[in-house]
Each structure stands twice: as C-alpha cells, then as structure tokens.
Amino acid sequence: MAIKKLLLVLPVIxxxxxxxxxxxxxxxxxxxxxxxxxxxxxxxKALKKTPCHFEGSVGASMVYAVQQLNFTTASxxxxxxxxxxxxxxxxxxxxxxxxxxxxxxxxxxxxxxxxSRTLKRLTKIEIDNLHKKKNPxxxxxxxxxxxxxxxxxxxxPYGLIYGMS
Numbered sequence: 001m002a003i004k005k006l007l008l009v010l011p012v013i014x015x016x017x018x019x020x021x022x023x024x025x026x027x028x029x030x031x032x033x034x035x036x037x038x039x040x041x042x043x044x045k046a047l048k049k050t051p052c053h054f055e056g057s058v059g060a061s062m063v064y065a066v067q068q069l070n071f072t073t074a075s076x077x078x079x080x081x082x083x084x085x086x087x088x089x090x091x092x093x094x095x096x097x098x099x100x101x102x103x104x105x106x107x108x109x110x111x112x113x114x115x116s117r118t119l120k121r122l123t124k125i126e127i128d129n130l131h132k133k134k135n136p137x138x139x140x141x142x143x144x145x146x147x148x149x150x151x152x153x154x155x156x157p158y159g160l161i162y163g164m165s
Contacts, residue, residue, distance in 0.1 A: 026059060026060065026061075027057055027058070027059030027066075028057065028058055028059065029055070029056070029057055030054070030055065030056055030057070030058055030069070030164055031053075031054065031055040031056075032053070032054055032055075032160075033051065033052070033053050033054070034051075034052060034054060034071075034156055034157055034160050035049060035050070035051060035052065035156070035157065036049075036050055036051075036052035036071055036073055036079070036154065036155070036156055037049045037050075037116075037142060037154075037155040037156075038152060038153070038154055038155070039114065039119055039142070039144060039152065039153045039155055040151060040152055041119075041121075041146065041151045041152065041153060042151040044118070044119040044120070045119070046119065047152065050073045050074045050075065051073070051074050052071045052072060052073045052074065052156075053071070053072050054069050054070065054071045054072075054156075055069070055070055056068045056069035056070055058164045062089075063086060063087065063088060064084070064085060064086045064087070065083075065084075065085045065087075066082075066083070066084050066085075067081075067082070067083045067084075067161075067164065068080075068081070068082045068083075069081050071154075071156070079104060079105060079145075079154050080103075080104065080105050080106065081102075081103070081104050081109075081145050081154070082101070082102065082103045082104075083100065083101075083102050083111065084100065084101045084102075085098060085099065085100045085101075086098075086099050087099070102145065103145075104145040104147055104154055107147050107148070108147070108148045109145045109146055109147045109148060110145075110146050110148065111143060111144065111145060111146075112144045112146050112153065113127055113141055113142065113143055113144070113158060114141070114142045114144055114153075114155065115140055115141065115142075116139075116140045116141065116142050116157075117140055122141065127141070138157070138158045138159035138162055139157070139159060141157070141158035141159070142155040142156065142157065142158060143155065143156055143157070143158040143160075143161045144156075
C-alpha cells in the first residue's frame with residue numbers, strides 16, 4: 001500500500017525536487033571579445049597587448065564556482081584558463097574554507113590583480129574597497145593568471161570577469 005502511494009505522489013514530487021536543485025546551480029556559456037595582455041612582473045612591463053576572442057563556461061552554486069575560458073589572440077595564440085573554487089558560508093555570510101584550483105594552459109597558476117597603469121599588484125583590501133563603492137570602476141584593474149614559479153602573467157580586464165559572476 002505504501003509503495004502505491006509513493007508511485008502516485010512521485011510524478012508530483014520529482015519535478016519539484018529537480019527544480020529546487022537547478023535553482024541552486026547554474027552554468028552558462030560565454031563568448032566575446034576583449035583585450036589580452038602579457039605582463040612581465042619582474043620589471044612591471046606589458047610585453048604584449050592584443051585584441052582577443054574568448055569563449056567558455058561559467059557556473060556557480062551555493063558551494064562552488066567554476067570558470068573555464070579559452071582566449072585566442074589576434075596572432076592565434078591560445079590561452080586556456082580554469083578557476084574552480086569550493087567554499088561554504090558562515091553565520092554572517094562570510095566565506096569559509098575556500099579551496100581553489102587555478103590553471104593556465106593546464107599548468108598550476110594563481111590569480112593576481114594588477115593596476116593596469118602601473119602594473120603594481122593590488123591587495124585584497126584595495127579590491128574589497130573598490131567593491132564597496134556604489135558604482136565601482138574596474139576599468140583600471142587587470143585579472144591575471146600567473147603560472148607558479150614564473151614571472152610573467154596572462155591578463156584580462158577584471159571588469160570582464162566581474163561581469164560574468
């Protein structure tokens with residue numbers, strides 16, 4: 001008897017359960033054009049600045065975020081970036097237990113933010129202060145993928161990444 005009741009209710013419960021799961025997670029395809037910059041961090045100099053095209057996927061849920069983008073420059077160089085993050089939130093909406101896996105062209109990397117005018121590395125506090133503004137201006141901020149143990153970085157406008165999140 002309990003199985004018959006379950007079978008009668010299942011067509012109603014299953015779509016609601018699937019709908020609630022999809023409300024917590026989403027993935028989208030992105031494509032567009034931007035400017036890609038290769039930067040030497042040792043002498044704070046832009047080595048190459050070129051128009052580029054990107055395509056990829058971004059996604060998020062309550063416990064993870066993923067961003068996989070492929071950039072092709074005007075000279076047909078390709079840069080593949082991946083940023084996977086898992087986390088949880090505390091009682092006061094603070095992010096806890098952040099774990100990130102970042103790579104560029106399948107090599108381990110870190111994400112750094114640079115001032116596009118001086119190529120000086122921006123601190124977390126400086127970026128947080130920008131985010132606190134009513135209308136933050138990210139036009140002078142580069143998001144860079146720096147391979148571990150290298151002094152060059154592949155950079156794109158931070159506003160592009162911010163707009164995808």
